[in-house]
Amino acid sequence: xxxEIAEIRAMGMLAWLAAQDDLFPVFLGATGVSxxxxxxxxxxxxxxxxxxxxxxxxxxxxxACAADQGWPPQEIMAIRMALPGGDxxxxx
Numbered sequence: 001x002x003x004e005i006a007e008i009r010a011m012g013m014l015a016w017l018a019a020q021d022d023l024f025p026v027f028l029g030a031t032g033v034s035x036x037x038x039x040x041x042x043x044x045x046x047x048x049x050x051x052x053x054x055x056x057x058x059x060x061x062x063x064a065c066a067a068d069q070g071w072p073p074q075e076i077m078a079i080r081m082a083l084p085g086g087d088x089x090x091x092x
Contacts, residue, residue, distance in 0.1 A: 001082040010049070010079055013052060052079055
């Protein structure tokens with residue numbers, strides 16, 4: 001996947017996350033960003049990578065986000081791999 005496409009899809013994931021009333025506050029707390037920071041940084045590729053990383057922390061979030069976007073769940077891993085740092089090995 002090209003990085004430009006991954007960025008657009010990651011923005012869709014951010015929009016999905018922001019619409020989750022129960023999950024968005026968890027993201028804010030886990031990352032330490034405010035809603036204003038989210039708006040200001042939404043176009044930064046590194047920030048978008050952190051959104052994808054956050055969603056990937058829970059299989060249920062991956063499945064729900066992918067279903068909402070109309071993608072197969074494995075698409076989210078492809079998105080992450082196309083963003084900065086996505087080519088690094090995962091040690092977990």
